[in-house]
Amino acid sequence: MKSVPAQTPLLEARKLTKTFGALTANDAVDLVVREGEIHALLGENGAGKSTLVKMLYGALQPTSGALFWKGEAIAIANPAAARVLGIGMVFQHFSLFEALTAVENIALALPGDFDLAALSQRITTLSADYGLPLQPSATIADLSVGERQRVEIVRCLLQNPKLLILDEPTSVLTPQEAEQLFITLKRLAAEGCAILYISHRLEEVRRICQRATILRQGRVVAACDPRRETPASLARLMVGGDIHAVRAHRDEAAGPVRLKVNELSLPPDGPFSVALKDISLAVRGGEVFCIAGVAGNGQSELFDALSGERLADYGHAVEIDDQPAGRHGVNWRRRHGAAFVPEERLGHGAVPMFHLSDNVVLTRHAVDATVAANRRVLRPGARAIADRVIAAFDVRKGKPDPEARALSGGNLQKYVVGREMDRNPGVLVVNQPTWGVDAGAAATIRQALVDLATRGAAVLVISQDLDEIFEIADRIAVIARGELSEAHAAREMTPEMIGLYMAGMAEAAEAQAAGEGSHGPHP
Amino acid sequence: MDAVLPILLTIIAAATPLVLAGIGELMVERSGVLNLGVEGMMIMGAVAGFGAAFMTGSPYLGILAAIAAGAAMALLFGFLTLTLATNQTATGLAITLLGLGLSGLIGKPFTGQPITRLPNWHGIDILVIFSFILTGAVAWFLFRSRAGLIVRAVGDNHTSAHTLGYPVIRVRYLAVLFGGGCAGLAGGYLSLSYTPQWIEGMTAGKGWIALALVVFASWRPWRLLAGAYLFGAISILAFTVQTFALGIPSQFLSALPYLVTVVALVIISRNRLMLRANTPACLGRPFVPDR
Numbered sequence: 142m143k144s145v146p147a148q149t150p151l152l153e154a155r156k157l158t159k160t161f162g163a164l165t166a167n168d169a170v171d172l173v174v175r176e177g178e179i180h181a182l183l184g185e186n187g188a189g190k191s192t193l194v195k196m197l198y199g200a201l202q203p204t205s206g207a208l209f210w211k212g213e214a215i216a217i218a219n220p221a222a223a224r225v226l227g228i229g230m231v232f233q234h235f236s237l238f239e240a241l242t243a244v245e246n247i248a249l250a251l252p253g254d255f256d257l258a259a260l261s262q263r264i265t266t267l268s269a270d271y272g273l274p275l276q277p278s279a280t281i282a283d284l285s286v287g288e289r290q291r292v293e294i295v296r297c298l299l300q301n302p303k304l305l306i307l308d309e310p311t312s313v314l315t316p317q318e319a320e321q322l323f324i325t326l327k328r329l330a331a332e333g334c335a336i337l338y339i340s341h342r343l344e345e346v347r348r349i350c351q352r353a354t355i356l357r358q359g360r361v362v363a364a365c366d367p368r369r370e371t372p373a374s375l376a377r378l379m380v381g382g383d384i385h386a387v388r389a390h391r392d393e394a395a396g397p398v399r400l401k402v403n404e405l406s407l408p409p410d411g412p413f414s415v416a417l418k419d420i421s422l423a424v425r426g427g428e429v430f431c432i433a434g435v436a437g438n439g440q441s442e443l444f445d446a447l448s449g450e451r452l453a454d455y456g457h458a459v460e461i462d463d464q465p466a467g468r469h470g471v472n473w474r475r476r477h478g479a480a481f482v483p484e485e486r487l488g489h490g491a492v493p494m495f496h497l498s499d500n501v502v503l504t505r506h507a508v509d510a511t512v513a514a515n516r517r518v519l520r521p522g523a524r525a526i527a528d529r530v531i532a533a534f535d536v537r538k539g540k541p542d543p544e545a546r547a548l549s550g551g552n553l554q555k556y557v558v559g560r561e562m563d564r565n566p567g568v569l570v571v572n573q574p575t576w577g578v579d580a581g582a583a584a585t586i587r588q589a590l591v592d593l594a595t596r597g598a599a600v601l602v603i604s605q606d607l608d609e610i611f612e613i614a615d616r617i618a619v620i621a622r623g624e625l626s627e628a629h630a631a632r633e634m635t636p637e638m639i640g641l642y643m644a645g646m647a648e649a650a651e652a653q654a655a656g657e658g659s660h661g662p663h664p
Numbered sequence: 665m666d667a668v669l670p671i672l673l674t675i676i677a678a679a680t681p682l683v684l685a686g687i688g689e690l691m692v693e694r695s696g697v698l699n700l701g702v703e704g705m706m707i708m709g710a711v712a713g714f715g716a717a718f719m720t721g722s723p724y725l726g727i728l729a730a731i732a733a734g735a736a737m738a739l740l741f742g743f744l745t746l747t748l749a750t751n752q753t754a755t756g757l758a759i760t761l762l763g764l765g766l767s768g769l770i771g772k773p774f775t776g777q778p779i780t781r782l783p784n785w786h787g788i789d790i791l792v793i794f795s796f797i798l799t800g801a802v803a804w805f806l807f808r809s810r811a812g813l814i815v816r817a818v819g820d821n822h823t824s825a826h827t828l829g830y831p832v833i834r835v836r837y838l839a840v841l842f843g844g845g846c847a848g849l850a851g852g853y854l855s856l857s858y859t860p861q862w863i864e865g866m867t868a869g870k871g872w873i874a875l876a877l878v879v880f881a882s883w884r885p886w887r888l889l890a891g892a893y894l895f896g897a898i899s900i901l902a903f904t905v906q907t908f909a910l911g912i913p914s915q916f917l918s919a920l921p922y923l924v925t926v927v928a929l930v931i932i933s934r935n936r937l938m939l940r941a942n943t944p945a946c947l948g949r950p951f952v953p954d955r
Binding site: 200219240249 | 809810813814816817820821823824825827828829830942944945
């Protein structure tokens with residue numbers, strides 16, 4: 142690493158180490174952040190990015206190593222001390238209080254007088270100034286994810302930060318919202334604020350960041366200028382090897398419709414839940430149908446309706462292989478060849494305290510006589526299936542049949558997906574198949590989804606990850622505010638169109654689709 | 665008017681302990697702690713208040729002793745649930761059982777003894793007036809002050825509050841101590857003003873009613889006051905109706921306030937959307953910070 146003596150770095154970490162018991166999350170990490178630069182922190186899940194920034198923000202204390210702020214050695218005892226220095230942080234999983242209003246949330250982070258009226262005024266002025274419109278009196282629970290992020294950013298900006306840390310800020314935004322965020326960040330950098338930008342989206346890092354520090358397994362493996370790298374070279378640095386791309390697609394899906402949803406509407410089932418409005422879709426055997434959308438637009442509600450955790454008002458709302466399933470529960474649907482993988486792997490997809498083999502029983506007891514028969518659980522059968530899944534999906538584990546919580550996120554996700562795939566289902570519904578999963582495991586899971594479709598199954602994938610969607614989808618629809626857009630063939634869709642649908646601007650997107658159709662290579 | 669005033673005064677007497685204990689519990693729950701030990705804290709306040717007044721002859725010292733006894737029970741509850749992060753439901757039930765038993769033991773020599781009652785005007789005494797001041801003060805505190813905002817923030821999302829640098833455990837300790845003091849005061853009102861004497865088990869479930877009222881009021885102080893007075897009014901009404909011998913079984917009339925509370929709770933709970941939007945999201949969840 143080179144050093145420029147002319148300018149003292151704003152923040153410097155030397156040999157920063159953090160251990161949790163036997164695990165070394167950060168191992169002698171060096172990091173230099175200068176004023177006015179947008180500095181990317183890259184790495185896979187579990188590479189130690191979050192641990193590092195938590196130490197910079199005072200939420201964790203380093204085991205050893207030193208921090209320098211403007212050249213002086215400091216210890217950041219807690220987040221309040223970090224804020225006093227001028228370090229602000231926007232969290233990936235927001236640290237907002239849902240029951241409180243935007244202005245109350247912001248007041249909680251600011252010292253000084255407690256005058257909500259005056260603060261509301263300042264918020265309105267500042268948010269308009271930076272192009273981040275915000276209603277101070279709005280309750281957080283009523284805001285979209287993008288708006289919540291604005292609250293967090295405005296909260297940081299009101300403290301005149303010298304260093305702003307953003308943890309995967311665009312993972313919850315539509316492409317258009319992300320563009321707006323980049324404009325704001327560039328302006329902040331131009332004003333002299335340093336930005337530490339955590340992401341695994343290499344394209345955007347190459348676009349907006351001047352420098353990048355890459356972490357792998359808790360160590361700095363490279364510091365580079367991302368503009369001089371390619372996405373592939375950055376990915377190699379992150380993963381430490383090549384990731385094989387998902388094998389290309391089969392021909393046009395020609396199978397019969399295996400999963401059908403007809404004008405499904407459901408009221409919300411909680412104050413923070415979304416109503417489903419008149420959703421129709423049809424997935425054919427042999428195709429991967431992806432539903433894109435920003436989190437919190439009805440994805441989990443739709444998943445619950447498809448899996449049978451919530452029943453529809455009439456049977457034909459959901460059809461599996463032409464049989465009305467809308468009034469039948471999840472076991473009936475499983476018996477008719479469907480399988481489901483929910484978004485949350487711990488607590489919904491698997492019981493954390495149960496062994497992997499017991500977790501097999503949970504989704505098989507009604508459909509597989511080798512697992513449960515005559516009201517008895519057959520452990521050898523369950524063990525056999527668990528071993529089969531572990532072998533097929535290369536699930537890494539510490540002991541033969543560990544508890545689900547002992548697996549890392551990526552390995553548990555492989556296991557949960559594999560458990561359902563092992564039944565060779567005719568219909569598979571997956572919600573966020575690779576959320577929070579490292580690149581290697583994600584590639585394995587995506588390949589398995591494509592292979593399952595190739596064998597004739599109808600695969601419905603609900604995902605926020607556009608890269609993933611374009612990698613595996615045959616057809617794409619977008620969910621926004623509980624409504625599902627028309628589905629388009631994947632090759633006719635662009636990220637911009639998906640963004641317009643996400644923003645609820647269906648007409649504009651349709652117009653683009655028509656344009657693509659007439660000018661594109663496939664009329 | 666002559667007939668209405670006594671009834672009104674008895675309603676006030678029935679509602680005041682509910683308001684005092686309920687407002688305390690409301691603060692506790694707003695901070696995200698479920699304290700099922702209200703009944704136990706209340707009866708400890710009743711016995712301590714009576715004992716102090718009996719031995720010193722001053723009902724005012726009795727009030728202080730009642731508050732202190734409730735707060736002491738709350739300190740024990742806080743140590744278990746906040747410092748040791750035990751299960752709040754089980755701990756609260758244990759505190760109630762402990763309070764009921766311990767108060768019976770301590771109160772043995774006081775049974776049937778007389779004390780100087782708190783000075784009052786037809787039953788309206790300093791504690792009745794204080795219950796209104798307390799309601800207003802807590803309403804102002806929770807929704808108008810920074811400290812109250814912090815209490816609500818801790819109850820809504822303790823992880824975020826911790827990340828922002830707020831001392832979650834300390835805030836909850838203070839709220840629990842405040843709630844315990846209020847419960848003790850409510851007990852003191854029973855033994856120093858309402859009866860005024862010491863009878864074993866004299867709280868007779870009032871702590872539980874106060875707990876139910878907090879939910880009934882959807883964690884809002886003035887609604888809690890209204891609920892307490894509604895409950896008080898129905899108790900008195902049931903009592904008055906009994907004297908007219910209408911052929912309604914007295915057991916039914918005695919049960920009426922509880923039935924009304926149950927029905928009111930069910931009706932309110934039916935609107936799940938509203939209830940969940942008001943419920944402190946971290947209610948009953950122990951907070952254990954990262955290392």
